[in-house]
Structures are given as C-alpha cells and as structure tokens.
Amino acid sequence: xxxxxxxxxxxxxxxxxxxxxxxxxxxxxxxxxxxxxxxxxxxxxxxxxxxxxxxxxxxxxxxxxxxxxxxxxxxxxxxxxxxxxxxxxxxxxxxxxxxxxxxxxxxxxxxxxxxxxxxxxxxxxxxxxxxxxxxxxxxxxxxxxxxxxxxxxxxxxxxxxxxxxxxxxxxxxxxxxxxxxxxxxxxxxxxxxxxxxxxxxxxxxxxxxxxxxxxxxxxxxxxxxxxxxxxxxxxxxxxxxxxxxxxxxxxxxxxxxxxxxxxxxxxxxxxxxxxxxxxxxxxxxxxxxxxxxxxxxxxxxxxxxxxxxxxxxxxxxxxxxxxxxxxxxxxxxxxxxxxxxxxxxxxxxxxxxxxxxxxxxxxxxxxxxxxxxxxxxxxxxxxxxxxxxxxxxxxxx
Ligand code: AMP
Numbered sequence: 513x514x515x516x517x518x519x520x521x522x523x524x525x526x527x528x529x530x531x532x533x534x535x536x537x538x539x540x541x542x543x544x545x546x547x548x549x550x551x552x553x554x555x556x557x558x559x560x561x562x563x564x565x566x567x568x569x570x571x572x573x574x575x576x577x578x579x580x581x582x583x584x585x586x587x588x589x590x591x592x593x594x595x596x597x598x599x600x601x602x603x604x605x606x607x608x609x610x611x612x613x614x615x616x617x618x619x620x621x622x623x624x625x626x627x628x629x630x631x632x633x634x635x636x637x638x639x640x641x642x643x644x645x646x647x648x649x650x651x652x653x654x655x656x657x658x659x660x661x662x663x664x665x666x667x668x669x670x671x672x673x674x675x676x677x678x679x680x681x682x683x684x685x686x687x688x689x690x691x692x693x694x695x696x697x698x699x700x701x702x703x704x705x706x707x708x709x710x711x712x713x714x715x716x717x718x719x720x721x722x723x724x725x726x727x728x729x730x731x732x733x734x735x736x737x738x739x740x741x742x743x744x745x746x747x748x749x750x751x752x753x754x755x756x757x758x759x760x761x762x763x764x765x766x767x768x769x770x771x772x773x774x775x776x777x778x779x780x781x782x783x784x785x786x787x788x789x790x791x792x793x794x795x796x797x798x799x800x801x802x803x804x805x806x807x808x809x810x811x812x813x814x815x816x817x818x819x820x821x822x823x824x825x826x827x828x829x830x831x832x833x834x835x836x837x838x839x840x841x842x843x844x845x846x847x848x849x850x851x852x853x854x855x856x857x858x859x860x861x862x863x864x865x866x867x868x869x870x871x872x873x874x875x876x877x878x879x880x881x882x883x884x885x886x887x888x889x890x891x892x893x894x895x896x897x898x899x900x901x902x903x904x905x906x907x908x909x
Contacts, residue, residue, distance in 0.1 A: 655685055862882045
C-alpha cells in the first residue's frame with residue numbers, strides 16, 4: 513500500500529472516497545453537523561498543498577431508485593466550500609460526460625464534488641464496470657471513508673483495482689486503523705475493554721475476539737443479564753436472549769482458560785417498568801424480582817468498574833452501561849465516562865468506539881478528555897470482531 517505522505521500529488525487528480533453522509537437540518541436543509549466533512553479536511557488539504565486537485569466521491573443517505581433530489585450532495589456545497597476555503601465544482605452525475613469534462617478541466621488547487629455514488633445501484637453491488645468508470649476521472653485513489661470500510665462497494669473497494677501503484681489510505685482512515693491496532697495488537701497492558709449496549713447477539717463476536725488480546729472485559733448494559741441468566745441468576749424482566757445463553761457460558765469458560773477477567777455488574781438499578789417515571793431501586797443483579805428489570809449498573813458495580821478502569825493503561829469502550837437516554841438510568845454510563853477520562857488524564861490510552869458511548873462522552877462534554885473517538889460505527893465493530901475490512905484490504909498490493 514502506498515503511504516499518502518510519500519506520494520507525489522503534483523499535477524495529479526486525486527479521487528478521494530470520503531464519508532459525507534452528514535445529517536441535514538430539517539427546516540433549513542443545511543448541514544446540521546459538519547464533523548464528517550471536517551474529518552476529511554487533512555487529506556483534502558494535503559493533496560491541494562502538494563500541487564494536486566481533488567475529486568470527492570461519497571454516498572449520501574439511502575436512495576432507493578436512482579437519482580433523487582432529497583439525497584443530492586449538492587446540499588452540502590455551501591458547507592464544504594466554507595471548510596475547504598475554495599470554490600467547489602459539482603458534477604450532477606458521478607460518471608459520464610459531465611463528470612469527465614469537469615475532471616479534465618480541473619486545475620491544481622481545485623476541488624470537484626461528484627453527485628451521490630448511490631444513485632447507481634452498481635455502487636452497493638460492487639460493480640466492477642461502474643468502478644472503472646469512476647476510476648477514469650482520477651490519477652490516484654485515496655480512501656478516507658472509514659465508516660464504509662466494511663462494505664465491498666464499487667467506490668470503496670473495487671475502484672482500488674484500477675490504481676495498482678497509486679492507492680492509499682487518507683489520514684482519517686489511517687488514524688482509525690492505527691488507533692484500533694493500538695488496542696488489538698500493541699496496546700500497553702493492562703488492557704480493558706468495556707462492552708455495553710442492549711444485546712448480547714450484537715456484541716458476542718467482539719467479546720470473543722477480544723479475549724485473545726485484553727486482560728479485563730467489563731460487561732454492562734442489557735447484555736449483562738443474559739450472562740447472569742446463564743449463570744443461574746434471577747433476572748426478572750430484564751433483557752435476555754435465551755438463544756445466547758450457551759454462547760455466554762462458552763465465553764466465560766474461554767476467558768477462564770485464557771486468564772482474562774470478565775466483570776459483570778454485581779448490582780443494578782432496577783425499575784418496575786421501562787420508563788423514566790418508573791419506581792426504581794438498587795438490587796443484586798442475579799436476584800431481580802420477577803416484575804422488575806435491570807436498566808443500569810448499580811452503585812457497587814460502578815465503584816468496582818471504576819477501580820478496574822483506573823488501573824488500565826489501554827481502554828476500549830463500546831456501548832452504554834444502561835438506558836442512559838433516560839435520566840434515572842444514566843449514572844452508570846456517566847461514571848464510566850468519568851473513569852475513562854480520569855484514566856486518560858493519568859496516562860492511559862482510551863478509544864471510544866462510536867455510537868452511544870461516543871454520544872454519552874459528548875453529552876458530558878468530555879470529548880477532549882479521551883484519546884480518540886472513532887467515526888467508524890459498524891466498520892470499527894467489524895474490525896474488533898476480527899473481520900477483514902474490504903475497503904482496507906483493497907488498498908494492499
Ligand atoms: P447498542 O446499540 O447495542 O450499543 O445499544 C445501545 C442501547 O442499549 C441504548 O439505546 C440503551 O438504552 C440500551 N440499553 C443499555 N442498557 C440496557 C438495559 N439494561 N436494558 C435495556 N436496554 C439497554
């Protein structure tokens with residue numbers, strides 16, 4: 513794989529696959545959160561400073577049947593123009609005559625944005641002929657869309673075939689991979705993974721794969737109760753996936769053999785209904801009354817988890833400890849965020865793996881107090897499941 517730092521972009525047209533799938537404000541129709549566009553700026557600026565020009569490809573939403581105004585990337589032009597600080601040309605079709613004409617005309621230092629690649633069903637089908645048509649527009653290929661690295665789509669994966677000597681990761685993509693590797697391959701020990709969220713089925717592969725590289729796994733959220741049920745506990749009406757009980761037992765057995773400590777929340781905040789206005793009390797997690805459900809980790813669990821986190825040198829966190837969207841069940845997640853921030857201050861490396869844990873850290877204003885917040889979502893989860901990401905694999909020679 514070519515290193516973006518070593519590549520000479522002088523008078524080259526760089527086709528950059530970005531993830532500009534940004535949320536829009538319902539009333540103004542303008543970009544509501546420009547984080548994803550900002551995240552691509554280091555790569556865009558690097559090419560422009562190196563004397564090249566930039567052709568941006570992205571998906572935007574999930575258009576079903578071809579071109580559709582409501583999924584047009586045209587809407588992001590004002591925001592993109594403002595952030596890159598130069599005029600942005602726009603091709604109303606990502607392939608074909610107009611795109612070719614605009615690409616041919618593009619001068620060093622200029623930016624061309626192509627219309628939504630998902631207006632062609634060939635994009636998600638990973639169609640080689642479509643990828644080739646896109647490839648004609650540029651001289652080299654840079655993939656900076658980590659959020660879609662787990663998809664074998666034409667503009668993320670197949671297109672790389674047409675640039676055997678000129679395909680590389682952008683800075684965002686490289687940052688994400690290096691950070692994930694810091695946890696999986698060369699993290700300083702003790703390494704702790706904190707896994708929460710609703711379902712065991714969504715996270716079991718990650719827990720299983722992490723057993724080979726971490727020292728401690730903290731399990732919180734709804735998934736903890738299937739583990740307690742597997743151990744013979746009474747979990748009342750708490751979330752439980754009976755078909756995963758066997759898998760939980762296998763994980764516990766494997767962890768024991770490998771010397772990995774699995775920590776379940778000893779107590780829980782339980783509620784008599786799934787509501788912010790329910791009655792609540794603190795209770796042992798394996799002795800929950802039949803009509804009640806565990807919706808957050810309890811006080812003892814918070815203390816125990818905080819102690820483990822404080823001793824960790826590398827931390828991965830994915831998934832909330834409880835139904836943090838409801839105030840009465842948000843304390844567990846807050847306490848973990850605080851502990852991770854504190855450990856980071858004391859020298860630990862912390863990676864927050866997207867989704868709800870990232871939202872919780874942001875809500876608490878602690879974004880700058882953790883080492884890295886992944887933009888990855890599904891891609892990061894698949895990486896931690898040990899799966900090969902097609903978007904990354906395609907960049908290898
Ligand atoms: P995930 O997308 O798998 O990370 O799950 C996040 C969701 O899990 C959030 O919406 C939480 O409200 C939910 N969740 C966390 N803990 C529990 C619990 N004990 N019972 C039910 N849902 C939970």
